[in-house]
Amino acid sequence: MRILPKHLLQAWVERLRVDHRVVAPRESHGQYIFDEITSADELVLDYHSSVLPPKKYFLPPREDLFTFNAKTMEMSPVIEEIQPTVIMALHTCDLHAIQLLDRIQGTGHVDQHYQARRRKTTLVSIECMEPCMAQAFCKSLGTLSVPEQFDVHLTDLGDRYAVDVGSDAGEALIRGMGFFWKPSDADYDRFNEVMAGKWPNFDYRLDCDVTDLPNLLGASHDSALWDEIGERCLSCGQCTKVCPTCYCFDVVDEIDLKLEKGKRVRVWDSCLLEKFAVVAGGHDFRNSRANRLRHRFMRKGKYQLEAYGLLGCVGCGRCALSCPAHITPIATLNTLNERRQASPGESA
Amino acid sequence: MKPKVAFFEFTSCEGCQLTVLDTLQRHPELLEVIEIVQFREAMSERGEDYQIAFIEGSCTRPSDEAKIREIREQAQIVVALGACAHLGGINAIRNRMPLEQTREYVYGDKKDWFETYPARPLSAVIEVDAVIPGCPIDRKEFATAVTHLLQGRKPAIPDYPLCIDCKLTENVCMFLRGQTCLGPVTRAGCEAICPAQGQGCEGCRGLIPSPNMHSIKQALREHGMTEDQIAAKLSLFLTYQTMQLEGVTPA
Numbered sequence: 001m002r003i004l005p006k007h008l009l010q011a012w013v014e015r016l017r018v019d020h021r022v023v024a025p026r027e028s029h030g031q032y033i034f035d036e037i038t039s040a041d042e043l044v045l046d047y048h049s050s051v052l053p054p055k056k057y058f059l060p061p062r063e064d065l066f067t068f069n070a071k072t073m074e075m076s077p078v079i080e081e082i083q084p085t086v087i088m089a090l091h092t093c094d095l096h097a098i099q100l101l102d103r104i105q106g107t108g109h110v111d112q113h114y115q116a117r118r119r120k121t122t123l124v125s126i127e128c129m130e131p132c133m134a135q136a137f138c139k140s141l142g143t144l145s146v147p148e149q150f151d152v153h154l155t156d157l158g159d160r161y162a163v164d165v166g167s168d169a170g171e172a173l174i175r176g177m178g179f180f181w182k183p184s185d186a187d188y189d190r191f192n193e194v195m196a197g198k199w200p201n202f203d204y205r206l207d208c209d210v211t212d213l214p215n216l217l218g219a220s221h222d223s224a225l226w227d228e229i230g231e232r233c234l235s236c237g238q239c240t241k242v243c244p245t246c247y248c249f250d251v252v253d254e255i256d257l258k259l260e261k262g263k264r265v266r267v268w269d270s271c272l273l274e275k276f277a278v279v280a281g282g283h284d285f286r287n288s289r290a291n292r293l294r295h296r297f298m299r300k301g302k303y304q305l306e307a308y309g310l311l312g313c314v315g316c317g318r319c320a321l322s323c324p325a326h327i328t329p330i331a332t333l334n335t336l337n338e339r340r341q342a343s344p345g346e347s348a
Numbered sequence: 349m350k351p352k353v354a355f356f357e358f359t360s361c362e363g364c365q366l367t368v369l370d371t372l373q374r375h376p377e378l379l380e381v382i383e384i385v386q387f388r389e390a391m392s393e394r395g396e397d398y399q400i401a402f403i404e405g406s407c408t409r410p411s412d413e414a415k416i417r418e419i420r421e422q423a424q425i426v427v428a429l430g431a432c433a434h435l436g437g438i439n440a441i442r443n444r445m446p447l448e449q450t451r452e453y454v455y456g457d458k459k460d461w462f463e464t465y466p467a468r469p470l471s472a473v474i475e476v477d478a479v480i481p482g483c484p485i486d487r488k489e490f491a492t493a494v495t496h497l498l499q500g501r502k503p504a505i506p507d508y509p510l511c512i513d514c515k516l517t518e519n520v521c522m523f524l525r526g527q528t529c530l531g532p533v534t535r536a537g538c539e540a541i542c543p544a545q546g547q548g549c550e551g552c553r554g555l556i557p558s559p560n561m562h563s564i565k566q567a568l569r570e571h572g573m574t575e576d577q578i579a580a581k582l583s584l585f586l587t588y589q590t591m592q593l594e595g596v597t598p599a
Contacts, residue, residue, distance in 0.1 A: 241515030
């Protein structure tokens with residue numbers, strides 16, 4: 001652990017800006033958006049959540065994959081020059097989400113575009129002391145502290161931050177900078193006090209244990225609840241856009257008016273959308289809102305865990321905040337749990 | 349050989365054709381790939397040997413029908429240009445009111461001088477091959493539609509709701525800003541230009557294929573709208589489509 005006095009925070013960030021693009025939350029209409037800062041005094045560390053999660057820096061909503069010439073039949077990959085980037089003030093839920101994305105994008109067909117951006121990005125996270133918003137349920141999902149994988153993590157000790165380094169990339173942001181002090185015994189005491197004091201501020205909102213989620217969802221495949229919330233669902237797809245672990249994309253070709261020069265672009269897709277599961281011949285294997293919603297919940301609480309060893313939900317609460325029909329993971333999972341307990345052995 | 353293209357208008361403000369003109373200024377290469385033989389907004393020549401017809405405007409009177417059919421006979425491809433041709437547009441607001449009352453309101457004692465009947469989209473009169481939605485149309489979408497036509501493809505327009513465009517551009521949701529919006533049931537493709545400018549979606553691009561009308565009305569109610577206000581909001585561009593969903597015929 002090191003100590004960063006608060007009055008040196010801006011100087012550190014200004015120093016980072018010399019050789020990095022520094023992005024941080026920025027206020028917009030009462031919400032926050034991760035965006036590049038042009039001066040260290042724009043830095044905001046205290047924010048509730050962001051509209052889009054930081055995944056947009058590794059998986060941009062729209063991204064050129066390659067260009068082609070339809071006349072000469074030549075193609076060349078688009079290798080974008082990626083600036084070294086520091087993302088500031090990530091909450092630990094988002095770190096957990098990035099850990100899952102790293103695993104997914106680094107397994108099997110390794111996604112080169114993701115890797116190229118990810119390698120150039122260092123994450124500076126911050127310990128959450130209070131629930132960021134009513135929709136969050138990080139404590140229930142075990143994402144209220146840093147995962148194994150992190151770069152630099154800050155904990156607010158009042159007039160100073162405790163700074164933990166979890167990687168070489170993180171160390172490179174700290175070493176030789178001169179802003180960081182050695183902690184005193186009092187700093188360790190204060191750190192322990194703060195860390196112990198924060199836990200009661202958060203509620204367990206999920207009625208079952210997080211390790212029970214795959215079983216709960218498995219037992220709830222034929223639950224009537226899917227039809228009930230499917231009636232309300234607008235299939236607008238916002239829940240997937242704002243989800244820090246969703247990564248599905250569609251691929252489209254764009255060509256100029258002379259039908260010569262074109263490019264292949266990938267764009268975020270969403271399993272909630274009507275055409276997502278339509279295949280050749282017009283067959284649709286998830287043709288109702290209820291089916292599509294259930295699929296999303298299964299992905300988050302069961303399938304991802306089975307495939308990658310990590311839950312697909314980190315409890316950030318963004319989907320709950322953005323749903324115009326108020327469909328939330330907590331209400332859905334707790335209702336499934338209630339019904340399972342009311343009629344054990346039967347479908348909820 | 350460049351395909352010959354003609355533009356026509358029925359009941360409309362011609363704003364979509366002005367947008368086409370603007371697109372031509374931004375993409376002069378359009379004229380290298382298509383030959384425009386008729387376009388009243390931009391030229392006085394009137395060639396009748398067109399293969400592709402872009403039609404703006406809705407059908408609002410009996411005498412429109414013959415002309416619309418004539419265009420259909422001549423053109424290999426008919427494209428509905430903009431909200432009026434696509435949805436009946438704002439002209440269809442009157443479809444929920446008794447026709448006589450509307451005529452009197454608009455024309456007063458001269459009401460018998462003008463023929464008119466409930467406004468309909470082109471697709472209610474003839475078979476339409478493709479649609480470029482919006483009020484007005486989107487320039488980029490027009491240019492993209494032309495490239496698709498040149499490739500022999502049906503112009504692809506999004507079938508998902510505006511919320512997707514909004515989130516791809518990271519707009520803060522209008523509902524979270526205490527305003528109302530038809531984005532969750534409206535077809536995307538405009539890059540969410542209205543929410544990006546602080547205005548909720550009014551639905552000019554029409555409903556998505558399976559809109560959850562019950563749920564959007566509930567969301568509007570929760571954001572302080574009365575039943576009358578909801579009905580008014582859904583009438584601006586969506587009268588024809590919502591009447592079809594409800595199985596109601598024009599009064």
